[in-house]
Amino acid sequence: MAYVAIFITYIFINNFILTQFLGICPFIGVSKNSESAIGMGMAVTFVMGIASIITWLVYTFLLVPLDLVYLQTLSFILVIAALVQFVELIIQKNSPGLYQALGIFLPLITTNCAVLGIAIMNITEGYTLMQSFSAGIAAGIGFTLALVLMSNIRERMDLFPVQKSFKGVPIAFISGGLMALAFMAFDKSLLTNLLG
């Protein structure tokens, strides 16, 4: 049941974009159409899942035994940067179709706060390896959900007249704010109601 709780927590209750402010840059930058939103979301989810595993292993079997915990930030960002490059190479070689879809988003992921954020959060929350992986995937799904919803809102909004100074980014922020208000309906009581 703990895994169900992790999934619900990171997709709805602690949605990375709408309650934690992690990954706001792609949320505003890549949400203009739903196709690229799905592409970005999938790429981020994929990298977050793998990054959670690798950073957890690095922390537990390298940094803690060697007493180098203060190098956490430095080593995590290096792992993520290397991982993103590696994933890019593999996808490019083995599945050109997927590369076409995700290709342009991959380099952006290194500097996405959500990836480094989940890696650090897994450590501070004291998750096990499997819990970290689930949290990574769940946070990625939550990120994708918010991004896709946002892109649909923005596609619709293109059809309606918007005041000149509100066009583009400002109205996107305001829509995001309203969406965050709606997401406030998901709180800790959701967990107790669902799982007892």
Added chain:
Amino acid sequence: MAQSHKEVLTKGLFKENPVFIIMLGLCPTLGVTTQVVNGIGMGLSVIFVLVFSNIFISLLKNIIPNSVRIPSYIVIIAAFVTIVEMVMHAFAPAIYKALGIFLPLIVVNCIILGRAEAFANKNTVYDSFLDAIGMGVGFTMALILIALIREVFGAGTITLIPIGNFDGVLKIPLLYTYPVRVFTLAAGALLLMGYLKAFFTWFAERKRG
């Protein structure tokens, strides 16, 4: 460069303000601005990291091979972020706790990598230093503005640094009793950012004529 030293220094304040005009580094901008003191702490940390990373990257710009420049920049930035983390942990534990995850996340703050890539790797050390100061102060000003609005309306207080007998918290009479809570929530931050951005767009356009 065509720009004078003064232009390099001041463009980050208004004309190219990193938060309101270029829209970089938004995660910490919205994440930590529930109290003014957090905004100040975050701003100072970013200024420190930005100044030193800009100086070092500008010094090393002819040594770092082009193909590995981004990972090299990230390592340089991460080193300074680690220093800030350790210093804050030791000397300002309250702010360290309040900034939480956003402190290590300075590493992926787009402003710092953005300035490294767009400015420090093609300009002199002195200009890069001025650019870092300007951009850092612009970022801090934006953070303080957002934090001030959110804290005054959301909690009815202004939290500053405690000095002597003064505990650092100013209370605003009416709003302290009846705060508009939504401002301190995530939704309020996004809404406020939208309205502020619209205001600055309108202001810039009006100025242009």
